[in-house]
Amino acid sequence: MTDLASASEVNETGVNITINGVRVVAPKGELVIDAAERNGVYIPRFCYHPRMEPVGMCRQCLVEVDTGRGPGLQPSCMLTVSDDMTVDTESETTKRAQEGMLEFLLVNHPLDCPVCDKGGECPLQDQTLAFGPGESRFVEEKRHYEKPIPISDLVYLDRERCILCDRCTRFAKDIAGDPLIHFMHRGNETQVLTFPDDPFNSYFSGNTVQICPVGALTARPYRFRARPWDLAEVESTCTTCSVGCRVAVQSSRNELLRYEGVDIESVNHGWLCDKGRFGFESVNSDQRLAGPYLRDVNNSDQLVGTNAALEAAATAIGAGRGGGGVGVIGGARLNNESAYAWSKLARTVIGTDNIDAQLADGLSAQMVLSLPRATIADATSADNVVVIGTDLKEELPVLFLRLKGAAQSGRIKLTELSLLVTGLSKHASASHRYVPGELAHAVGELLASNPQLASGSTVVVIGRPSAADFPDEVEAAVGVLTAGLPLATFLPALRRGNVMGALDMGLSPGVLPGRVSLDEGRDWFGSVWSSLPGEVGLDTAGMLEAAAAGRLDTLVLLGADPLADVPDRDLVERAFAGVGSIVAIDNFVTESVKRANVVLASTAFAEVGGTTTNLEGRVSRLGQMITPPGTARADWMIAAELAWRLGGDLELESLAQIWSEIEAVAPSHAGCTLEVVEAEGAIEGVVVPIPKSPDLAGAPSGPASIRWSAPALAEPPSVDGYSLRLVARRKLYDAATNTQMAPSLANLAEQAQLMVHPGELRRLGVESGTRVNVTSSRTTVVLSLVGDAAMPRGLAVMGLRQPGLAASELIDLRAAITELRIESR
């Protein structure tokens, strides 16, 4: 069992102590407050938080402790257990101290509980009731401040309510690394504040609202929306990115109102990023697609019933099946069960292997599925961690927090190799830059100059550095890594929510459910599925090229928006023009959905249960909290209906039954039954594959796992002295539909701009902020050019998908790198 004590340093040697007359054994190094709680004695506290260093700020946890020198009051959050210690949390002295502290804390507290969001779930209310004096002797005027002041776009601060516990400020500095809020002034004037005009713009600001023990910090998306006792709650897993943080999903009257982080040891330690935390707004959006429609030849939309839409979709898919082919793009939004249903639908009923959950912006599925996988716990306890490519702070925020924490504590030695300075750079022991197109060579040099990586345990976190570069580069680099570090394990930094579940379920050409290849799995799946496609199909890039060349009749967009996400807008345009028809299944009418002929509405997060899989391969439960809008349906139901109309039968009836089938047929999921996933205490989820117990070692378990071999090392592309190389990076807040449909997040996305080293500005003779013509092999666009000394020379950096202009306009996805020519207008 994981208990709160594991956050602090505890070793296994026991210490005998007495708590309220009961002899107990506590691990050496455990804090008295934790030891008491573990033994059923709750000591009141405000400042202490098990995931942060104790500070002894509030003194609420004073208890009478005797270590042989007579009893005395000690803050139990600052005191570690020692042999023969006697703790009395109920003595008259303890009681008077705790009552006194509460009376002091309430001296300036406004007690405006009836209009306070925290009322009903407030530690100050609760502990005053349980441990407080009942009445106050303070009759003077209380301290007054302006109520409340925004300290960021998301968080409001009411200084009158603040009890100065230092939780928010400690979180901002120690956990998030964004010390933008701080105690200011002194004594009675002490208050939490930001610097003027420098708001608390942290990607993790929402956590401060959750851990504030009073109603001093409130989150704009939730303010005055509900009282805690009116909220219904279910536990779930955030699917905004592939970290898979554990969340409590709360709603009232069938509307999502709040997500709160749930503390699990293996993933998020209770933290969430703001994008995940406030993303519920997009589920509630009134722009949600509530039912199907068809677009006729005159481009006008016609609302139809579900049956008519399914019929039209089946007709379009059927035409493709009988003719030039069908391709399915997307699926990372789906839960595992729906991903499996679509995998089965494509392979058995439609008869195609053209299916890909990634949008030509990720990593090779074969590579990801064949590499030895690390867990987050491995990565935070390994001797060495090498982060290659991505800016985890922007892409997988809570993984960033975990690695940052491990690096700061000195547990791991972090080495980074990236195109640009990232959020992790300043926490790394060494942070190296490389030039686009030369990753594999840079990895080779890194290994040569860091022989210590080969000794001790090494975890490699690998992502796609820039959507403007050819993904082969990453594969070649991984080839160098696996050759040089044969014992290293890998954490693939793929960004989309359930992309790992989608790949595990076979939403990638040549890959079948359970991490087996189409060829190796042919016999096994041939016996459990009705039929299999003859040959390996096309990936997203291949499908789009086929469509552009008129060789694909039907494209199915499974929650995918290729126009926005595929890093080659020109190709997508040509594909959409060349394809016979498009069937889209989505939550919103995205740019790509607008081009579809048949549109079906599907469920979003919290509208369907099932399971999801994070980047570690951790399978965890999703919770259903609300009903979907209109006639939107779960994606697996849509798959089953389509199969039926196409003359097949997926034989899938419920989420539970689908999971049993997955467990039975997907080799990597053997043993991961619903009972195991749902077992009590399994909030941590279950990492697949589950290691086989020794007595089962000899049992047959389907085909061998996938094989992948690294491509040969390519020559680095030659340098053209006149051009800048484009880096298309991801920012946390961008123009993605789920962000833009959440009003609180939409405005946090920076407008598109091209960033270069100030030296490039001088060379071009333009001022920072000038609008310039930017030309690539694809097109010429107008962008504002901004100088930033953090940018390496020779590179031009832009967000892949910022509002205003997507980098995908400039990129040719078949080119190894993207070169830009910049001219003043």
Added chain:
Amino acid sequence: MRFFTSENQRLATEIIGRYPKARSATIPLLHLAQEQHGWISDDAMIEVGRLVDATPAEVKGTATFYEMFKFAPVGKYLINICGTMSCQLLGADHLMHHAETKLGVVAGGTTEDGLFTLEHAECQAACTEAPTLQVNYRHQYRVTTESFDQLVDDLAAGNLDGEIPPHGTLGRVRQAIPADKSVGAVPPTEVDGPPVWLAVEGAS
């Protein structure tokens, strides 16, 4: 535009070099900023943060803890009249009232010519010399209404320029630290044997 003058910028770099961690220079640099402008502006705190690798919020959090940092312009001469027990008994209230009349401002205010800021202060640790006041933290003892008027007139006339520098000027910042005593010279992690200062002091 840099906040510090080029001379002060050089001094700032030197001050940072005295410490194993740049952050330790926060308060000396705030003093330097206050010396340059007489008070600490937001720009000053932003610049100090940049120099010591702290956020402006952290710098402000540290700075606002201390009474001697001022966050709005103060006069060239800051007059603090003590109002604690001994001075109180020996006429501090009367002195304050007189000072307010003489300067034409109430406690906390600054004269229109920008020369004087009048403040009430707590114990200045000179009870035997009550009533006391400080001008830019330089003590004046057994102050009477007459000696107060004389003091103000002398300050205004520039007669005391040699003794009382403008508000913000602090000797310590300028203190030169011999290279072998500067902590930054040898990062603490690399020190073996007794600290340098001990060796030096012990030798004398």
